[in-house]
Amino acid sequence: MFGILFLVLPIVGAYAVYVDAVDRDTDGPVWWAVVTLVIGYGVGPVFLGLFLVLYLVLHVLEAKWAGRRSVSGS
Secondary structure: OHHHHHHHHHHHHHHHHHHHHHHOOOOOHHHHHHHHHHHHHHOOHHHHHHHHHHHHHHHHHHHHHHHHHHHHOO
16 A cells, blocks of 8 residues: 555645646646656655645635635625
């Protein structure tokens, strides 16, 4: 199971970075994702992947919260 996490978490983390870069209109979102993969597999895929998955979840929650605020008019 640890081997599966080793392979999957950096990919999910790179996706989180890509989504964030696209949302913020950053130059080169694909390159940011590639750099994240290189760092994730080179430094510590489990810790980096877990951090970036948390980062993506927080962005999703932030988007939902902002959507609710705009609908309610606050």
